[in-house]
Amino acid sequence: MQIRNTGLDYRRFIFVIICSLFIPFSQSFADSGSQGASALSITLNPDKQFNYAQELFSAKDYLTAVNEYKRFIYFFPKDERIELAMFQIGQSYFLGRQFDEAVKSFKKLTDRYFETEYSIKSYFKISDIYIALKALDLSLINLNNLIMITKDENIKDEAYYRIGWIYIETASWDNARLYFEKISPGNRNKFRLKKLADELDKETLIPQKDPKLAGFLSIIPGGGYLYCERYQDALIAFLLNGGLMYAAYESFDKGHGALGGLITFVGFGFYAGNIYGAVTSAHKFNRKETGQFIYKLKKNARVNLSADLENKGVLLSFRFSF
């Protein structure tokens, strides 16, 4: 038999009633809290995020822009501007002078996208970076890879054209001609190949000095410098070496062996230096003349490739001096 404690039941009833009175208040408190939290939080919007990154890029704050482009890629992986954001990361690194990171970023893009607007652009950018870093062989490999994978004749032709110019930079005239000839007939006028070929044929007229002959002529002190058109140096070399030889001869002749030996030692340095200097002078002369020829060639016959693409075509800007 159970004895019901009516006093306890009554107190329980009161407690439940009081608690139930607080239920609506507790809900309202909870609502107001969540509303406050939502007011403080930032909602990421693809347009705003991308525009912010672009704004940083425009303000030349490249390394911060990289982070914002990365944030955009992370939060909106299905956005149609992902490829552009990846390209902009590469551009930002490039403009921020972090060339290795720029190459890595562009390569990431070319690995992910195939024959798209920005992947082609990335190939050309990688090539430009390697040229800026004087890694011409890597630039050639990169462009040859592009030629292998693309089926678009216009892109292939631009790659051939760029390779030809890399060979011109290294004065490899025959290799340059070889690649210019690979450009399809339809694009030959666009790249002004006729004019370029005519200008390139003038490479045989570049004045050159033979380093071996310069060294041989230096047996007579100053002869090599004279051959390299360095007349003042030739005179100095002749007088200095002639004077030291005469001084050494006189010293030996008058029985001053030690002095003669010392003068001969010094004289040997200047005599050998006269030969060495003549050989390097010939190389310098050739380098300078070749450099001037390439400069004129660029000025007169190079089509500037902006590498800006519209759809799949290559946008070219022309600049010629007549």
Added chain:
Amino acid sequence: MKKILSFIVFFIVLAALSGSVLAGQDVKIDDHQQFSDEAEENLENVSLYPIKFYQDYISSVDGNRCPMHPTCSQYCIEAFKKHGTFLGWIMCSDRLMRCGRDENKLSDPVWIDGKKRTYDPVSNNDFRRQ
């Protein structure tokens, strides 16, 4: 007459040795095979003493009047360090002969402390660069 003959023979031998200059850096490689690195370094250091003495006690008083960059003394130090004593000495002599005349027309100018100088580093005169 005997003295003249000995002088001529001595000088011909020296001239023949200088022919190795035309062959580039091959001689230096042989030198490295014969001497240990430590001995070579000591030899270089000793050969740099006169140049450092010149830089510290003569040039500092006399002033920097060399129209080239790097200056001839600095060029010599770099040449000795890069190519060893033998070729360094030859390059140093060559530079002293070329300083400030025709080189000014051939090499690029560079502005150092507001003064126009001719840029002619050791690397511009290396055969291996060609």
